[in-house]
Amino acid sequence: MRHKDSATATISIAVPAGSGAETTARTGTVLAAAGVVAFSLTFPATAWALDGLxxxxxxxxxxxxxxxxxxxxxxxxxxxxxxxxxxxxxxxx
Incomplete structure (x- = not known):
């Protein structure tokens, strides 16, 4: 198969660099920690909710x-x- 025979388009669909909000490694770590804490509380919250609802x-x-x-x-x-x-x-x- 040659390049001209490819069935996929060669155009980029990615968002251009610099168009998003500025983030740092610390922001990513804080968001990851918040996600872990939120996810870890889903089972106890569900068990508690099903006791009364x-x-x-x-x-x-x-x-x-x-x-x-x-x-x-x-x-x-x-x-x-x-x-x-x-x-x-x-x-x-």
Whole structure:
């Protein structure tokens, strides 16, 4: 197979360098530690929730809490909303 016979495009789809927020190794370490702590608390939180709530109520509360955390993160980071052409695909997900 030659280069001209390739079925894949040679164009780059990566985000250009320098277009994102400035991050440091310390920021990455703090975010990684926060992720580990948050994940390690999911089992005890689920066990505690199921002692007093039904499985569906606990699920709904987890979804609601995740939505609130995501909304706050999007507002704090000032993330632009997706283009209208992407709304259909996001609704499916």
């Amino acid at each position: 039904s499985a569906w109520t606990a699920t709904a509360l987890r979804i609601g809490l995740a939505g609130v955390v995501a909304a706050v993160a999007l507002l704090v980071l000032r993330v632009a909303p997706p283009a209208r052409r992407h709304w259909g695909g996001l609704a499916v997900v």
